[in-house]
Amino acid sequence: MTSKKDRVVELKKAVIRFAGDSGDGMQLTGNLFSDSTAFAGNDFATFPDYPAEIRAPQGTVSGVSGFQIHFGQVDIHTSGDLADVLVAMNPASLKANMSWITREAIIIVDSDAFTDKNLEKAGYKTDPLEDGTLNGHILVKAPISTMTKEAVKELNLDNKTAQKSKNMFALGIVFYMFNRDYKPTFKFFEQKFKANPLIIEANKAVLTAGYYFGDTLEAFANTYKVEPADLKKGLYRNVTGNLATAWGLMAASERSGRKIFLGSYPITPATEILQELTKHKELSVIALQAEDEIAGIVSSIGASFTGSLAVTSTSGPGLSLKSEAIGLAVITELPIVIIDVQRGGPSTGLPTKSEQSDLYQALFGRNGEAPVVVMSALSPADCFFAAYEACKISLEHMTPVILLTDGSIANGSEVFKIPKVADLANIIPPIVPANDPDYKPYKRNPETLSRRWALPGTAGLRHRLGGLEKDNVFGNVSHDPMNHQLMSELRKEKVERVANFIPEQEVIGDDNADILVVSWGGTYGVMLTAIEELRNEGKSVSLAHFKHIMPLPRNTRDILSRHKKILVCEINLGQFVNYLRMQFPEFAYLQYNKIQGLPFMVAELKDKVNELLND
Amino acid sequence: MENTIVTKNLVLSKEDFGSDQMVKWCPGCGDHAILKSIENVFPEMGIAKEDFVVVSGIGCSSRFPYYMNTYGFHGIHGRAAALATGVKLANPKLSVWMISGDGDSMAIGGNHFIHIARRNLDINYLMFNNKIYGLTKGQYSPTTPKGSKTKSSPQGSFETPFNPGELVIGARGKFFARVIDTNLKLMTQVFREAAEHKGTSIVEILANCVIFNNQVHALITGRETKDDNQIILEAGKPMIFGANNDKGIVLRGTKLVAVEIGKDGITEADLLVHDPSDPDPGIHLMLANMAPPELPAALGVIRSVAAETLEEAMYASIAHEKKVSKIKCVDDLLTSGATWTID
Numbered sequence: 028m029t030s031k032k033d034r035v036v037e038l039k040k041a042v043i044r045f046a047g048d049s050g051d052g053m054q055l056t057g058n059l060f061s062d063s064t065a066f067a068g069n070d071f072a073t074f075p076d077y078p079a080e081i082r083a084p085q086g087t088v089s090g091v092s093g094f095q096i097h098f099g100q101v102d103i104h105t106s107g108d109l110a111d112v113l114v115a116m117n118p119a120s121l122k123a124n125m126s127w128i129t130r131e132a133i134i135i136v137d138s139d140a141f142t143d144k145n146l147e148k149a150g151y152k153t154d155p156l157e158d159g160t161l162n163g164h165i166l167v168k169a170p171i172s173t174m175t176k177e178a179v180k181e182l183n184l185d186n187k188t189a190q191k192s193k194n195m196f197a198l199g200i201v202f203y204m205f206n207r208d209y210k211p212t213f214k215f216f217e218q219k220f221k222a223n224p225l226i227i228e229a230n231k232a233v234l235t236a237g238y239y240f241g242d243t244l245e246a247f248a249n250t251y252k253v254e255p256a257d258l259k260k261g262l263y264r265n266v267t268g269n270l271a272t273a274w275g276l277m278a279a280s281e282r283s284g285r286k287i288f289l290g291s292y293p294i295t296p297a298t299e300i301l302q303e304l305t306k307h308k309e310l311s312v313i314a315l316q317a318e319d320e321i322a323g324i325v326s327s328i329g330a331s332f333t334g335s336l337a338v339t340s341t342s343g344p345g346l347s348l349k350s351e352a353i354g355l356a357v358i359t360e361l362p363i364v365i366i367d368v369q370r371g372g373p374s375t376g377l378p379t380k381s382e383q384s385d386l387y388q389a390l391f392g393r394n395g396e397a398p399v400v401v402m403s404a405l406s407p408a409d410c411f412f413a414a415y416e417a418c419k420i421s422l423e424h425m426t427p428v429i430l431l432t433d434g435s436i437a438n439g440s441e442v443f444k445i446p447k448v449a450d451l452a453n454i455i456p457p458i459v460p461a462n463d464p465d466y467k468p469y470k471r472n473p474e475t476l477s478r479r480w481a482l483p484g485t486a487g488l489r490h491r492l493g494g495l496e497k498d499n500v501f502g503n504v505s506h507d508p509m510n511h512q513l514m515s516e517l518r519k520e521k522v523e524r525v526a527n528f529i530p531e532q533e534v535i536g537d538d539n540a541d542i543l544v545v546s547w548g549g550t551y552g553v554m555l556t557a558i559e560e561l562r563n564e565g566k567s568v569s570l571a572h573f574k575h576i577m578p579l580p581r582n583t584r585d586i587l588s589r590h591k592k593i594l595v596c597e598i599n600l601g602q603f604v605n606y607l608r609m610q611f612p613e614f615a616y617l618q619y620n621k622i623q624g625l626p627f628m629v630a631e632l633k634d635k636v637n638e639l640l641n642d
Numbered sequence: 643m644e645n646t647i648v649t650k651n652l653v654l655s656k657e658d659f660g661s662d663q664m665v666k667w668c669p670g671c672g673d674h675a676i677l678k679s680i681e682n683v684f685p686e687m688g689i690a691k692e693d694f695v696v697v698s699g700i701g702c703s704s705r706f707p708y709y710m711n712t713y714g715f716h717g718i719h720g721r722a723a724a725l726a727t728g729v730k731l732a733n734p735k736l737s738v739w740m741i742s743g744d745g746d747s748m749a750i751g752g753n754h755f756i757h758i759a760r761r762n763l764d765i766n767y768l769m770f771n772n773k774i775y776g777l778t779k780g781q782y783s784p785t786t787p788k789g790s791k792t793k794s795s796p797q798g799s800f801e802t803p804f805n806p807g808e809l810v811i812g813a814r815g816k817f818f819a820r821v822i823d824t825n826l827k828l829m830t831q832v833f834r835e836a837a838e839h840k841g842t843s844i845v846e847i848l849a850n851c852v853i854f855n856n857q858v859h860a861l862i863t864g865r866e867t868k869d870d871n872q873i874i875l876e877a878g879k880p881m882i883f884g885a886n887n888d889k890g891i892v893l894r895g896t897k898l899v900a901v902e903i904g905k906d907g908i909t910e911a912d913l914l915v916h917d918p919s920d921p922d923p924g925i926h927l928m929l930a931n932m933a934p935p936e937l938p939a940a941l942g943v944i945r946s947v948a949a950e951t952l953e954e955a956m957y958a959s960i961a962h963e964k965k966v967s968k969i970k971c972v973d974d975l976l977t978s979g980a981t982w983t984i985d
Contacts, residue, residue, distance in 0.1 A: 309967035322724035329728025493716025
């Protein structure tokens with residue numbers, strides 16, 4: 028190896044962003060770098076950023092697909108604010124990402140792609156590689172297209188096929204920069220392209236060429252190394268939120284002994300949940316790709332009636348369509364888990380961007396008094412535990428549960444310490460034994476107020492459910508005024524009593540800080556990072572990040588009462604803060620809202636808190 | 643087989659399915675006869691009482707589950723097909739009966755109707771067609787004849803109605819039958835055949851709404867007119883109808899034509915012979931579309947074609963995957979693929 032290897036700079040953490048045309052294979056490149064990061068023992072989190080169109084016009088800014096990875100020797104909770112390294116495969120991807128990199132960022136470009144035509148498509152009047160736009164950055168101009176062609180010359184591939192592996196050249200350069208071993212990636216090629224040995228060779232050759240290009244190039248004064256993180260002992264993997272959600276559901280199915288029935292309709296960004304569940308027929312999953320969102324949930328309600336762990340997965344527009352059916356599950360008091368992977372709204376909105384703006388809909392979006400349990404997932408890996416808990420609450424309390432995840436955590440990934448299914452909390456649905464003389468359809472458990480679950484096919488328990496109001500205990504159709512009052516109150520209290528079965532709210536930081544920052548759901552990673560940094564800087568700030576929303580944890584009022592100021596941060600215009608105002612009007616709330624289809628950045632949160640501390 | 647309806651020698655009676663709820667349909671409503679017919683069919687099927695599930699949508703007909711002592715589910719408007727799909731797919735051992743009306747099935751539930759027909763789950767789908775919205779007191783439905791004056795079409799409906807049988811066949815459905823609420827014997831026999839058919843069996847029941855659309859089917863059901871305006875199809879038999887059994891159906895060119903036997907040299911041998919099991923839907927479609935005065939309305943089982951059901955395909959796939967997959971439990975799943983250990 029050359030002498031440059033001696034000049035290795037140690038970093039605590041780094042952010043790399045891979046960007047290219049939506050057909051350039053940037054997601055694969057990012058995923059392969061993630062695998063290598065896992066192999067290097069770092070903690071990490073990733074986020075893909077892709078256009079709504081599968082193949083938007085080539086070379087344009089709207090067609091840029093990106094993948095960001097944040098990795099470190101320290102705990103990593105977010106996919107990172109700004110990138111330290113940008114790989115830009117064409118002018119458009121450089122242009123699209125200039126606001127998302129640090130001032131000193133290293134920029135690696137495919138200089139072959141900076142042609143007059145491509146510059147024009149990207150909207151550049153002059154060449155940014157030459158006109159001073161990138162002053163202050165370390166710019167690595169790599170003729171990636173030419174060198175890829177060169178690297179596979181002996182394999183006699185046509186040019187189109189050869190160019191498909193140019194993303195591996197870029198990956199090779201980055202591997203060199205970060206002193207990564209590329210052998211594990213070779214193994215991936217060998218498995219992935221088993222049927223086509225020529226493609227295996229091409230990818231290996233191009234990756235190696237990229238690696239040696241980095242080595243021989245004078246542009247890098249240093250290479251970098253991020254030492255392994257201090258992770259707890261155990262078995263780990265990388266997981267996206269949508270996969271973790273599907274796995275959490277399957278774990279709950281196994282522990283409850285209820286087979287999963289998923290009725291779902293494809294919708295961005297929730298579709299992977301349907302795709303993952305339908306794969307696992309070996310675990311007895313029944314997945315129906317329904318004709319629409321309504322059939323998705325209603326078929327699940329039918330399955331719930333027969334004793335399945337019923338699930339439907341969707342995003343905001345789909346949740347709107349399911350509203351009436353959720354009411355049916357409320358009045359029939361059947362368990363069902365409704366997963367809403369939130370995206371930008373209203374209407375079709377921003378399908379591939381993330382938001383927290385379905386909270387009102389989840390809490391209130393139904394006719395009549397129709398309370399349901401509403402909870403959220405905190406991070407990609409937490410989706411596993413949140414989905415599991417949603418199933419447990421739904422099955423044990425005989426109630427619909429809406430689980431709110433979002434596009435950021437659904438598609439983002441992080442390191443996941445693999446749990447053992449046997450270590451998860453047990454799930455005991457209130458199933459009625461055959462011929463139970465005591466069975467009445469709406470007779471309730473005095474502690475939870477939930478009715479019991481009598482499954483068709485069981486002798487001695489025949490009964491009728493339906494959307495018409497029923498009398499308490501016996502379950503016959505009833506239009507009696509006092510019965511309706513009673514049933515409405517019972518349904519409400521049943522959901523409220525779930526508070527007795529969920530953990531108390533934790534606070535990170537002091538019990539009586541100058542500012543209590545409040546947040547919920549998928550912003551956990553960025554909130555935690557911001558608060559940790561502020562606290563390390565000696566600021567009197569605490570964080571209460573909520574997972575459970577309806578009902579709220581029992582100690583919520585107590586927590587809110589202990590701090591001087593309350594700042595509620597959300598990716599919407601203030602839905603959780605207004606919910607808190609409704610529940611606890613005695614407190615004054617400040618709010619910080621962002622609704623740009625983008626996650627919070629650590630820096631902007633810190634700025635906001637500092638501003639309030641100085642007031 | 644593990645995942646199919648179990649039949650055995652059971653001695654059940656009508657009383658086993660009788661509900662303690664008061665039947666609240668209007669006196670004279672056709673739905674009473676349908677209920678009576680179902681009460682005859684259920685006990686003789688050899689299926690345990692607790693294995694029946696009756697599912698419905700919204701409308702007069704959809705109150706049905708409350709009047710049967712089975713497991714029952716009264717759903718939301720238009721969605722009974724989706725509800726029934728979930729019940730059957732989750733537990734194929736159940737005998738699932740779906741009750742719906744022309745508004746529930748053809749308007750708000752039109753999308754689910756075509757998809758349940760296409761998917762072919764083993765469900766018995768009874769559609770009460772009274773060609774009117776009764777529960778909301780008399781608006782036209784998607785099966786109301788063009789020109790009909792109703793509360794929401796005071797100048798006469800401007801819309802072309804659906805023919806449910808045509809929709810079933812268009813949606814590649816495998817079973818379609820039509821009966822009338824005044825013929826209890828035929829109704830009971832057809833319900834039995836629907837139950838025996840493995841697949842989605844859709845039965846259109848021409849039902850009379852005595853309040854809002856009285857005598858809408860009178861030409862087909864009336865004592866004086868029915869013989870010349872209805873034909874009861876039977877598998878393997880020539881298509882004969884008329885008060886004196888002297889009329890028949892022949893295929894002339896590309897059209898069905900009513901003829902008189904003995905006239906113009908026509909004999910019984912010239913008549914079409916009914917074959918409901920023919921996968922080719924051509925003749926079935928023409929039969930479903932026959933209407934007076936040119937042709938008699940076809941009653942009985944018009945189409946009944948054997949095909950794999952959705953649940954058979956899905957459970958076979960599950961059994962196969964269980965056999966071949968290395969993943970036996972969720973722990974196996976979580977530890978499959980790329981993992982690494984921190985010591």
